[in-house]
Amino acid sequence: MKCVICKVGEVTKSPVKVEVKVGYDYLLTTVEAESCVECGEAYYSTETLRQLDQLRAEFARKEIAPRSVGTVYQIP
Numbered sequence: 164m165k166c167v168i169c170k171v172g173e174v175t176k177s178p179v180k181v182e183v184k185v186g187y188d189y190l191l192t193t194v195e196a197e198s199c200v201e202c203g204e205a206y207y208s209t210e211t212l213r214q215l216d217q218l219r220a221e222f223a224r225k226e227i228a229p230r231s232v233g234t235v236y237q238i239p
C-alpha cells in the first residue's frame with residue numbers, strides 16, 4: 164500500500180511508539196501498526212485504536228501503574 168500523505172512511500176507493518184495523553188500525563192507504548200517508510204505517517208487498525216482506548220481508560224482509572232520515565236515541568 165502507498166502512503167496517502169506523501170504518496171511516494173510504501174506503508175509497511177512495523178512497531179510504532181505512541182503517546183497516549185491522559186490529563187497531564189503521557190503514556191508511552193509501542194503498538195503494531197503500519198507506517199510509511201518515507202514520512203513515518205502511521206496507520207492504526209481499529210483493533211489497535213481500541214486497545215489504546217482501553218489502555219487510556221485503565222490508566223485513568225489507575226488500574227495499571229506503569230513505571231514513570233520522566234516528569235513534565237511547567238514554567239507559568
Ligand SMILES: [Zn+2]
Binds near residue numbers: 200202
Ligand atoms: Zn508517507
